[in-house]
Amino acid sequence: MSIRDSVVQVGLLGAGAWAQFAHLPGYIRDPRCKVVAIADPIRERAEAFAKEFNIPRVYTSHEELIARHDLDAVDVCTPSATHFALSWAALESGKHVLCEKPVAYDYQDTRRAAALAVSKGLKTKVGFTFRYSPAMRYMKSLIDEGFIGEPFIFNGHEQNSQWLDPQNPLRQVDHTADQSIIHVSSLEGVWGADHGYRPSVHGEPVRAGGGDHEELHPGAHGARDGNDDAHEHRRWRHLHR
Structure with missing residues (x-):
């Protein structure tokens, strides 16, 4: 350099x-x-x-x-x-x-x-x-040292504090619910109301029955309302002419 x-x-x-x-x-x-x-x-x-x-x-x-x-x-x-x-x-x-x-x-x-x-x-x-957080570096050192043997799969959870209200932490809405379905609780106030986030499966919005929360099934994805994204992309549209 x-x-x-x-x-x-x-x-x-x-x-x-x-x-x-x-x-x-x-x-x-x-x-x-x-x-x-x-x-x-x-x-x-x-x-x-x-x-x-x-x-x-x-x-x-x-x-x-x-x-x-x-x-x-x-x-x-x-x-x-x-x-x-x-x-x-x-x-x-x-x-x-x-x-x-x-x-x-x-x-x-x-x-x-x-x-x-x-x-x-x-x-x-x-x-x-x-990659530079202490927890990730420690986990990498355990792998490198052979402490856990040869890893084949990793299942982790990250709670990103920048999106959370301390008075309403991220949690499963119902701890007895099927854990193969991710229930969006505190995030619905952020992404649902403010950012137009709507979970979907195969392009169709998904809502849990009998409650106000939404659910994401395995293989589902989140779709944003696109107005903000479209505006941002138009600003740089000359790149794709």
């Missing part, structure tokens, strides 16, 4: 929530890096972030930012559908890449991007933050 004065020069793509509340505060806390440019199709949003986090240059297109010769790395914090195209463009330009999840919707595209990075001697990173 070409390091200027021992500081990594970063260009950030996307002026959204993850950039504002996770990535940019992290960069500010670390003297080894500096965000020197930010790009977002909504210029006012990028300018607001530039003012808040002291970022000297603002762009409305990823091409302008990636074309800069003084960048060491590009951080991709845009809507999911744009991650692969933006990461690929940054790698082709010779920039190291930090990309939010997911890199692509097709794992073969992710492998192609990884191969491109290797061919150019570039470093890549995906925002898998839990």
Whole structure:
């Protein structure tokens, strides 16, 4: 990596929530890096972030930012559908890449991007933050030491506190219910009312009988109402022309 004065020069793509509340505060806390440019199709949003986090240059297109010769790395914090195209463009330009999840919707595209990075001697990173949590590192050490033998399957549970109300913790609505069905209790107030989340099976909404909660059956998926996502994707639609 070409390091200027021992500081990594970063260009950030996307002026959204993850950039504002996770990535940019992290960069500010670390003297080894500096965000020197930010790009977002909504210029006012990028300018607001530039003012808040002291970022000297603002762009409305990823091409302008990636074309800069003084960048060491590009951080991709845009809507999911744009991650692969933006990461690929940054790698082709010779920039190291930090990309939010997911890199692509097709794992073969992710492998192609990884191969491109290797061919150019570039470093890549995906925002898998839990890999560095003490519990995950300890679990990995137990596996490496052979303490649990050869693992074949792992079944875990994560309670992500950022979505929870301390007065109404995540729980199964009925602890005697069939545990093959996941009952959404405290999450329904967050995703149901505020974010338009509706569990579905084969595209059909699913509701539990006799109660206000919803249930997700094995193989079911959650569908969002799409207005917010569609708006975000339109902002970056030039990538898919």
